[in-house]
Amino acid sequence: SQQGEEDPQALSIQEGENATMNCSYKTSINNLQWYRQNSGRGLVHLILIRSNEREKHSGRLRVTLDTSKKSSSLLITASRAADTASYFCATVLYNNNDMRFGAGTRLTVKP
């Protein structure tokens, strides 16, 4: 069963704008990961944030984690057409050898 739920399901923006995607989950986690998937391809790992971390950066990506609200956000700044893809959050629970993926957010960046 899915643990994380992304919001929105789909997002369409213009090139240069920022894109924000959210992920909510229900139970305490060990870490949360964001992945990207281009259409018909495998997933690519973007960022891993642990439960004791609040924010991480990687290039134009910024991930925040609020464990009190059981939510995370992925911000892509200055978006490009090449950022068009589906973005998934995956949660890893404590004492559980398991990674649960949400249904994803489909991001379209228009040139």
Add this chain to the structure above:
Amino acid sequence: SQTIHQWPATLVQPVGSPLSLECTVEGTSNPNLYWYRQAAGRGLQLLFYSVGIGQISSEVPQNLSASRPQDRQFILSSKKLLLSDSGFYLCAWSNSRTLQETQYFGPGTRLLVL
């Protein structure tokens, strides 16, 4: 550097036929290996994971089975395919002793059962 291969890329099979999808990893030893299925427009469902040769854990009861005959080889099989087995199958690996770290995915196999 590590690479992960899956084949075939696309497969069309009749209902009731057998299935064998293969995944191999290069550039690492003793990886954790995983099989996921992704329905159209959905997230990933973990099917099997393996922490070593001959060690397979199944997440959900289903028409599929997995085997790990060699350290870096993971095979997904079925004796008789069902229509509901159609989907996008992804293999992944990680270098941790648990499932709690980054996973690296293969390019996937798209299976259509007719």
